[in-house]
Amino acid sequence: MAVNLHDAADLRAVPGVRIASAPAGIKQNLRDDLALFEFCPGTQIAGVYTQSHFAAAPVQLARQRQSTSRSWVVNSGNANAATGAPGLEDAHAVCRQVARLLDISEVQVQPFSTGVIGERLPVAQINGALEKAAAGLNEDGWLSAARAIMTTDTVVKGYSLQCELDGETITLTGIAKGSGMIKPDMATMLAYVACDAHVTYEAAQHLVSDAAMQSFNRITVDGDTSTNDCFMFAATGCADHQVINGREHPNYFVLLRALIELSRLLAQAIVRDGEGATKFVTICVRGGRSSDDCLSVAYTIAESPLVKTALFAGDANWGRFCMAIGRAPVPGLNPDKVQLFLDDVQVAEGGLMASDYTDARGSAVLAQDEFVITIDLGLGVSSETLWTTDLSYEYVRINAEYRS
């Protein structure tokens, strides 16, 4: 059902990163549901984490240990969220096992979980499977890790790309999972990106935050924010170039551009594999007085059930767009200045239907499985873009049947 998305295939190894996965039987099936990452000494790690008040136990630990981290351990099938003090102890127990196996200290291990909320983690099973995983660590484990972290995903999500810093080729590889409960708030479901660039800890944090704002923080499937969202970035420093020590460094934007490109591919892959998605929709709002103006309108449209069902039906329904724009909290919005385009077809100008617009032209755009909705607010010069899906019967079926 994913929109123009295929399983990841060739993922490049990143010097300094070893990975393994293993089956822990968390949901009683035999597939790999555990991934382990080990980074070489000197790696800088940064992340952005869910802003949910109910941030899961592993997220609380991962956030604390960012500056000391040398390892990630990720399980699917159980989110270890809303599990209180016992859940926190479970996360500690898993980290202790990783520390023992990799001969590092516990604060060098960041834990991550995704799956059902509110149930205890099967720690003994996980710790058993970790023995096997630790023995199998290797540089080519990205693809199997991408598979191990999936939940309702139907497609394995991962990309690699390269950029050049001081004549040195840098490799970036990233994997992600996520399909529903997707409106990341400062981060996304789960995404892991590593590269062999040489950056300081502060620069790593800037890079991951800046990239999140233009990728994972610009997607929504259903407006629901997970308790476990994390977007993690590791820079091993194995490449030989001048260290990037902050936003002012001339190579900062070279690396950021590559990181944004990779992060957008991963974020868009999550939307393409959105629960029940039949359309991949880009919403571009321009002419706002501020980024907030544009995001208010874009999210109101992207999360309106009436707009989403119209997109599913391929109904170029100007009425539902102006309903959604009309309720967006944008002070001073003036309907008489609003324009709407579906790809390059102008649907509305001056707040009402364009004189040469016909339903046939609008419907032809929406009959495609990918298109761009552009709204011009006519108030200023800001613009924002985000990516979303339609709302189909299949979304209801998946979520009426699956316990998240």
Add this chain to the structure above:
Amino acid sequence: MAVNLHDAADLRAVPGVRIASAPAGIKQNLRDDLALFEFCPGTQIAGVYTQSHFAAAPVQLARQRQSTSRSWVVNSGNANAATGAPGLEDAHAVCRQVARLLDISEVQVQPFSTGVIGERLPVAQINGALEKAAAGLNEDGWLSAARAIMTTDTVVKGYSLQCELDGETITLTGIAKGSGMIKPDMATMLAYVACDAHVTYEAAQHLVSDAAMQSFNRITVDGDTSTNDCFMFAATGCADHQVINGREHPNYFVLLRALIELSRLLAQAIVRDGEGATKFVTICVRGGRSSDDCLSVAYTIAESPLVKTALFAGDANWGRFCMAIGRAPVPGLNPDKVQLFLDDVQVAEGGLMASDYTDARGSAVLAQDEFVITIDLGLGVSSETLWTTDLSYEYVRINAEYRS
């Protein structure tokens, strides 16, 4: 499909109010789609109107003419919204015809429309049908008017009740329409309430605003706010009691209590007839530091697609509730203090599953077609209640097939 709701039957006449309906053929069918209300001289009229930036042409006129109003003209089938200056002229033309027929001035006519957005009103058809309606005005027209204003409604919505002021029996009768695009913002889809109480213009405005805050402004079906929402209140003054001249008058709260009771019945009828609804759900959030705290959490739950699909499935899914509570914008929310109840079954305490909770007990509550979800935030003493529905396949079908 409506949840425990039946067509209105006996609606009491209100002294001073004459009503008629007629078929104008706006959507090419033969049912009545036009309602006309005429009020006796001295009637005080007040309303609350949509806050949408795209407030429809009739809403703009109705808002201006509140203090001079003596008549309401309502059509279904076409919302006359997002129609710009031509739409405004159409609304004027209909009002002029009503003024001519009732021998009043145009500023004494308030127009209302509901139906498809973005299309021109068929003024000639409407004005023709108004001739017939004006000739048939009578005190017993409430039920046929309730039928004439329906769009995707499946049930005719109307109630009457009485209260006593200074020993005099006062009659309140109200009708409403609405089923989807329901998250009224200061008002609801369309609701009309009249009574024969004697109140000043200022008191009428306080009454309708105070009642809206405890009825129409506490419901949501899909979080989508219409361009045409209006909740109108008329007090004809035909009853013989001391005039109610403000919030301080001893009878103000007697009348307000009756108006709130009637408005809640109408508002809840809209939710019970919500598009695709299979459950009628009351969400009560208590223990907030402010009304805003409570409403943030209540609306986040009521509008979360993941919670709504779990309600449809009858899945007592603590994970999805804490996901939604976790993303609500409540400063200082502490998961360790949160409690959740389904009717009287405690699901969670201290932010995690209650020790004696079992899925069987939670599922038994959700198997009913009506139940109460109570969340205690443990932060303060405020509380708020709202009413909503689940999200079913039928919601998607209705909105993928109907053009609103």
